[in-house]
Amino acid sequence: FDLETNAIYYANPSTFESFPDLQRLQVRHPFLVRVLQAAKPLLEGRTKAVHAEINIGKSCYAATAVRIPRTRRLRVYSSDISERKRAELALQESKELLEARVRERTRELHAAITELKNEIERRKGLEGEILAVSDREQQRLGQELHDGICQHLTAVAFMARSVALRLKNHRVIEVSDIEKIAQLVNQAASDMRDLSRALHQSDVDAAKLADALQDLVDREIWRVPCRLEVKPSFHIEDDAAAAQLYRIAREAVINANKHAQAREIVIRLERLPRGMVLRVTDDGIGFSNGAGLKHGLGFHIMNYRAQLMGGHLDIESPKRGGTRVSCYFPNKALQSRKKENARSGLPGKIANALATLI
Structure with missing residues (x-):
């Protein structure tokens, strides 16, 4: 490209195949407009070459511009990288999708781990409660036996001993005493039946x-x-x-x-x-x-x-x-x-x- 005449000095046939309007539009072609914008540091002498990716419609081109020594001309190399860019975009989208899925699975895994820990703690608590229930039931049964049946049996023992002493001394035995012993025994049997039904x-x-x-x-x-x-x-x-x-x-x-x-x-x-x-x-x-x-x-x-x-x-x-x-x-x-x-x-x-x- 000739900077003095602002015209294309030479272009190979594949260039015109890629840009059919290049010959007609010359410097007004969108590709050349963007190349010259990107080549501003080159024209100012701040660098020896510039590289840029230029989008024209749905196509993307990789362009490299260098200045030809001792002239006012630029040499521009370009290649169509549209397929590569589409592949990179698809790869990026796949990567983002994969990362999103990994984050989602990680959250689910953390939630599952938390739930598992809670379940373990809950089961440990239930095991402790089972022991507490067992202790409580043993205490309740012991209390019921002590306060009920044992009291009845103790009374029966005292009254039976009293009757035995009277028999030993050839004294008169009251019928009411025998009936009271029978009543206490029946009461103890009733309490045992109630306790048995509660257990079974x-x-x-x-x-x-x-x-x-x-x-x-x-x-x-x-x-x-x-x-x-x-x-x-x-x-x-x-x-x-x-x-x-x-x-x-x-x-x-x-x-x-x-x-x-x-x-x-x-x-x-x-x-x-x-x-x-x-x-x-x-x-x-x-x-x-x-x-x-x-x-x-x-x-x-x-x-x-x-x-x-x-x-x-x-x-x-x-x-x-x-x-x-x-x-x-x-x-x-x-x-x-x-x-x-x-x-x-x-x-x-x-x-x-x-x-x-x-």
């Missing part, structure tokens, strides 16, 4: 649920009177769900007897528009710190049992006082209970241990 109530199914709950409220071991209300609309067919409901009711009654200071406890089974509900209500002192209560071991165990049925547990203190424990479970939960059990994530040993201990 694992055969509760849907058909026996109402009878099992009636037996629960009729036990003489409760300090607070209990009664059962079963609405005619209540209906359950799932045996495993019935067993969980029984254990939830039993845990709620035990807690109410220990802490509620109530005059009456009512177990109610009824149907709601969206499913069934078990309620255990007392008229005791209630509670003010519901959040703290829901972190207790008893609530956690009952809530776990409710989740096994696809339901949920709620505990509240009504305005009129007392405490109400409600276990809600939709009808469809009973059909999908097995799926829910599979997703609960608890090892079989833990689930079996909870079912046995509580």
Whole structure:
């Protein structure tokens, strides 16, 4: 290119094939316009060569311009790099897509690791709770044996010894003393039966649920009177769900007897528009710190049992006082209970241990 005449001095045939309008437009051709713009440092003597990538339409060209010594002419070399640029662009897009996927997978991996850590901690906590449940049940059984049966048997022993001394001394034996011994023995046997039923109530199914709950409220071991209300609309067919409901009711009654200071406890089974509900209500002192209560071991165990049925547990203190424990479970939960059990994530040993201990 001649800088004095602003005209093309020479161009090989392939140049005109790439730029058909070059001969006609000369210096006004977009390619030459951009080459001369890029060659400004070369024309000012600041460099011996310039390199530039020039886009013309959808094509891209690599251009190199050098000044011919002792002349006012430029020699320009160019090559079409459109395919290479498209390949580079596709490669860049693939790289960005891959990086985005790696970031997404990394986030998912971090979330999975966090969830796994939480699950490990949760299972460790459940293992600890199982031990706590075992200790609590042992203490409860020991207390019941000491306060009930042992007291009866001690009284029987004293009265039997008194009768033996009278026989030894040939004294008259009162019939009432023998009857009292028989009464105490019968009472001890009744307490043992109640305790045995409490330990072996694992055969509760849907058909026996109402009878099992009636037996629960009729036990003489409760300090607070209990009664059962079963609405005619209540209906359950799932045996495993019935067993969980029984254990939830039993845990709620035990807690109410220990802490509620109530005059009456009512177990109610009824149907709601969206499913069934078990309620255990007392008229005791209630509670003010519901959040703290829901972190207790008893609530956690009952809530776990409710989740096994696809339901949920709620505990509240009504305005009129007392405490109400409600276990809600939709009808469809009973059909999908097995799926829910599979997703609960608890090892079989833990689930079996909870079912046995509580």
